[in-house]
Amino acid sequence: MGERILEVRNLCTSFFTHEGEVKAVNDVSFHIDEQEIVAFVGESGCGKTVTQLSLLQIVPAPPGKITGGEVFFKGRDLLQHKPNSPEMRSVRGAGIAMIFQEPMTSLNPVFTVGHQLTDIIMLHRKVGHKEAWEMGIEALRSVEIPEPEVRMRNYPFELSGGMRQRVMIAMAVYCNPDIIIADEPTTALDVTTQAQVLELLVSLVKQHRKSLIIVTHNLGVVTRYVDRIYVMYAGRIIESGSTEEIMTKPRHPYTIGLLNSVPKIEKERSEKLIPIKGAPPWLIDMDPRCTFLPRCSYACEVCETKEFPKLRRLGESDHFIACHRDIAGSITGSTTGRLDSAGRHDLGGEAHG
Amino acid sequence: MAETVRENPLLKVEQLKMYFPLTKGLLSKTYSWVKAVDGISFEIYPNETFGLVGESGCGKSTTGKCAIRVLQPTEGRVVYKGRDIAGLSKSMLKPYRRELQLIFQDPYGSLNPRQSVFSILKEAVVLDRERHTAVEANERVDELLTLVGLDPDMKSRYPHEMSGGQRQRLGIARALACNPKLVVCDEPVSALDVSIQAQIVNLFRELQAKLGLTYLFIAHDLAVVRHMADRIAIMYLGKIVEVIDSDHIFREALHPYTVALLSALPTTDYYQERKRSRIILEGEVPSPVNKPAGCAFHPRCKYATETCRQVSPGLRNVGRNHCVACHNVAV
Numbered sequence: 122m123g124e125r126i127l128e129v130r131n132l133c134t135s136f137f138t139h140e141g142e143v144k145a146v147n148d149v150s151f152h153i154d155e156q157e158i159v160a161f162v163g164e165s166g167c168g169k170t171v172t173q174l175s176l177l178q179i180v181p182a183p184p185g186k187i188t189g190g191e192v193f194f195k196g197r198d199l200l201q202h203k204p205n206s207p208e209m210r211s212v213r214g215a216g217i218a219m220i221f222q223e224p225m226t227s228l229n230p231v232f233t234v235g236h237q238l239t240d241i242i243m244l245h246r247k248v249g250h251k252e253a254w255e256m257g258i259e260a261l262r263s264v265e266i267p268e269p270e271v272r273m274r275n276y277p278f279e280l281s282g283g284m285r286q287r288v289m290i291a292m293a294v295y296c297n298p299d300i301i302i303a304d305e306p307t308t309a310l311d312v313t314t315q316a317q318v319l320e321l322l323v324s325l326v327k328q329h330r331k332s333l334i335i336v337t338h339n340l341g342v343v344t345r346y347v348d349r350i351y352v353m354y355a356g357r358i359i360e361s362g363s364t365e366e367i368m369t370k371p372r373h374p375y376t377i378g379l380l381n382s383v384p385k386i387e388k389e390r391s392e393k394l395i396p397i398k399g400a401p402p403w404l405i406d407m408d409p410r411c412t413f414l415p416r417c418s419y420a421c422e423v424c425e426t427k428e429f430p431k432l433r434r435l436g437e438s439d440h441f442i443a444c445h446r447d448i449a450g451s452i453t454g455s456t457t458g459r460l461d462s463a464g465r466h467d468l469g470g471e472a473h474g
Numbered sequence: 475m476a477e478t479v480r481e482n483p484l485l486k487v488e489q490l491k492m493y494f495p496l497t498k499g500l501l502s503k504t505y506s507w508v509k510a511v512d513g514i515s516f517e518i519y520p521n522e523t524f525g526l527v528g529e530s531g532c533g534k535s536t537t538g539k540c541a542i543r544v545l546q547p548t549e550g551r552v553v554y555k556g557r558d559i560a561g562l563s564k565s566m567l568k569p570y571r572r573e574l575q576l577i578f579q580d581p582y583g584s585l586n587p588r589q590s591v592f593s594i595l596k597e598a599v600v601l602d603r604e605r606h607t608a609v610e611a612n613e614r615v616d617e618l619l620t621l622v623g624l625d626p627d628m629k630s631r632y633p634h635e636m637s638g639g640q641r642q643r644l645g646i647a648r649a650l651a652c653n654p655k656l657v658v659c660d661e662p663v664s665a666l667d668v669s670i671q672a673q674i675v676n677l678f679r680e681l682q683a684k685l686g687l688t689y690l691f692i693a694h695d696l697a698v699v700r701h702m703a704d705r706i707a708i709m710y711l712g713k714i715v716e717v718i719d720s721d722h723i724f725r726e727a728l729h730p731y732t733v734a735l736l737s738a739l740p741t742t743d744y745y746q747e748r749k750r751s752r753i754i755l756e757g758e759v760p761s762p763v764n765k766p767a768g769c770a771f772h773p774r775c776k777y778a779t780e781t782c783r784q785v786s787p788g789l790r791n792v793g794r795n796h797c798v799a800c801h802n803v804a805v
Contacts, residue, residue, distance in 0.1 A: 164668060281758050311530055312696070312738045313738050315738065316737075338667065341740025341741050342740045344740065344741065344747040368742060368744035378669060380742055386723075386724055386739055387743065387746070390720060394676055394701070396670070396673040400639060
């Protein structure tokens, strides 16, 4: 792994609505190194997308506002610059590029693919129209689109969903950014197309030695490709660590719950799924205590009284959890058993302060 | 291998075809057809969950709608409890409507935003053949809410005041109001978050055990369908390519498309996921307007032969209720 390319400290983003302040991103810190692939995992509304939008300062404002924190990209703090400053503009696309979930809404329906692609290439590569067109064809070829010359003259609606997402990937990769953020890149696609697009994205990123942030709600998607995982819940990172650690030895009750809720094709069918009870909390006037408390089956007295637990390191590893307790039991993996449905489990380590 | 002897199917679909016309011009002249469902047959037995899986546009929802006569099929028979309902008129269908219910994917889109929970459920309750007094109707609404795990105090709420999971529970309660026999669940959990998904899947299973329901469970997520269904039919471009017991699908699937689907399925088992190799299918699903000749899957199939390009394979039984439509599978 190379040098640290992005370091985010204590990022806070809120939406100011009629009902009050929605703390969408609440004191989030993370980093990504060169050539690293990390994932942000969480359910809808947990703040994983807003976190990424905040890096590029493209949170819709108003009502959104970045209320605090630092975003060090290659050593300089991006939040020192105004959203529409030349500095920020030069970072977007060329420094950090983003691929969105729904390619149809991110492509302009009234211009051809070629038009939009050459626009971006001319902006970032400082070349003439003719050259840019040739480079556009090359870009489409690099994302394995058949007959790129024909496709350049097509409008977005003439392409299939998978094809559109490939165009978005071509746009993102061809600007040669250091980091690509893919926000639910395959959620709108069919399973077999999903596999194609993900394989393509990851192989391009590896080939060009870039860093990749995948934002997803699907834990299965990330298992295969990702080096590290950040799990978010109600605007905060509640667990982080290497993919192996998180997938085989999850320690936060929420992560454990998420993994338990997914039906597993290789397991016996008679096994009942273990859902997480209740629903995610409102992000207005949040309880100062642990946000997962009402849904947690491990909650104890400490959780009822103490404030939201800070992320803490487990031993010497790179595994962090935001939990007062430490549930040592693991659930996935072929060797270990599952928790009982009540979720009560002997505690491995005693509760830390 | 001996076939297991079964009772009469609750629903039997034979050679079902559903074509939608493509029209143009002032007089809406039909110039082509979308062959959404192109001659499929299956049976659903009482108390069973029959799963229907496929990618978008493969005709799985259309099949579900034809099966309970929300749509009138172009051709084919839909035999419910021994009677062909495919050609029945609206008024003739009325007695069947109560017994055949549908649960939608998007619980928000299928609930009237201006009706309260109580009003939505009461509407369904009073349609039940048993006469209800006002008090009885109230009781029945409470009973339905409790049945799907909602607090009866939620009666006065409106759909926008409920979470996605609660709305789907309400949709289920409405479908159950008339004591249906067969419930078609069209992608009932795909709009929900993972942790909520599991709650609803468990609810479906509990209700089936409690009320003796039969489900036609339609979804694109093979893992969810396998968890729910006893038997699974895999659809590709308007045709069923494989029918298999869901206990066997992981090890015994034979059709190249099913195998590819299984391989593309992301899993959360870290060690297995890191070492397993994936089959990445080439290309994309062709349009149901211009279907390829022969086997619809042949342009993406690496085993395709000359026969596959010319002759469309029929479903053949290979034993143990396992049917495959592929030329290259030996019986």
